[in-house]
Amino acid sequence: MNLVPSDRPWQDVYQILADTILPRPIAWVSTLGPKGERNLAPFSFFMPVTARPMTLAFAPLRRGHSPELKKDTLRNIEGSGEFVVNVVTRRHADAARRSARFTSDADDEFARAGVTAAPSLDVAPPRVAESPVSFECVTHRIVELGDEPGGGHLVIGRVVRVHLADDLFDENGGLARGRLEPVGLV
Numbered sequence: 001m002n003l004v005p006s007d008r009p010w011q012d013v014y015q016i017l018a019d020t021i022l023p024r025p026i027a028w029v030s031t032l033g034p035k036g037e038r039n040l041a042p043f044s045f046f047m048p049v050t051a052r053p054m055t056l057a058f059a060p061l062r063r064g065h066s067p068e069l070k071k072d073t074l075r076n077i078e079g080s081g082e083f084v085v086n087v088v089t090r091r092h093a094d095a096a097r098r099s100a101r102f103t104s105d106a107d108d109e110f111a112r113a114g115v116t117a118a119p120s121l122d123v124a125p126p127r128v129a130e131s132p133v134s135f136e137c138v139t140h141r142i143v144e145l146g147d148e149p150g151g152g153h154l155v156i157g158r159v160v161r162v163h164l165a166d167d168l169f170d171e172n173g174g175l176a177r178g179r180l181e182p183v184g185l186v
């Protein structure tokens with residue numbers, strides 16, 4: 001079969017993207033709200049982009065049927081221009097899933113997910129201490145795509161600092177891929 005996406009309900013089109021562009025890694029994004037509330041949420045519409053400048057991108061979609069309702073992650077990044085992308089590993093997959101639940105703004109989502117907030121060095125949002133890789137980012141650009149349900153934003157971040165756990169390195173000082181054990185959607 002073939003189809004024209006604009007002829008279909010956005011939910012069907014979303015499902016095609018989500019179920020065919022696989023496997024996908026997960027960005028576990030930490031931000032700070034206007035009153036300093038710690039926010040954490042997973043995003044699988046996520047990719048590395050360039051090495052110099054070092055950039056990555058992820059896409060917070062509008063929340064369900066309400067086109068006005070931006071996800072907290074996006075609102076916080078629009079407000080502060082800073083975020084941290086943490087890599088999710090097998091040990092913390094459940095915590096990442098817990099942090100996807102919609103909660104009130106006042107909640108500390110690190111505490112709710114059961115992970116530790118470690119201070120970042122160059123941005124205000126904390127990183128996830130348990131995550132072996134964290135990218136401290138400042139906003140390079142936010143591109144709005146569509147103003148209806150099913151639309152959202154592409155957030156492009158410039159990485160200003162990378163945290164890499166010592167045990168990710170092999171005896172020659174190179175990154176040993178097998179040691180990361182990332183989780184993604186397959």
Ligand SMILES: Cc1cc2nc3c(=O)[nH]c(=O)nc-3n(C[C@H](O)[C@H](O)[C@H](O)COP(=O)(O)O)c2cc1C
Binds near residue numbers: 039061097100103
């Ligand atoms: C594995 C996984 C991947 C997700 N990927 C995305 C995504 O790419 N884009 C998106 O808008 N929401 C995604 N979500 C849903 C958000 O994490 C969820 O809406 C969350 O409540 C947003 O939190 P926030 O309002 O604190 O930003 C994903 C959820 C899970 C469990």
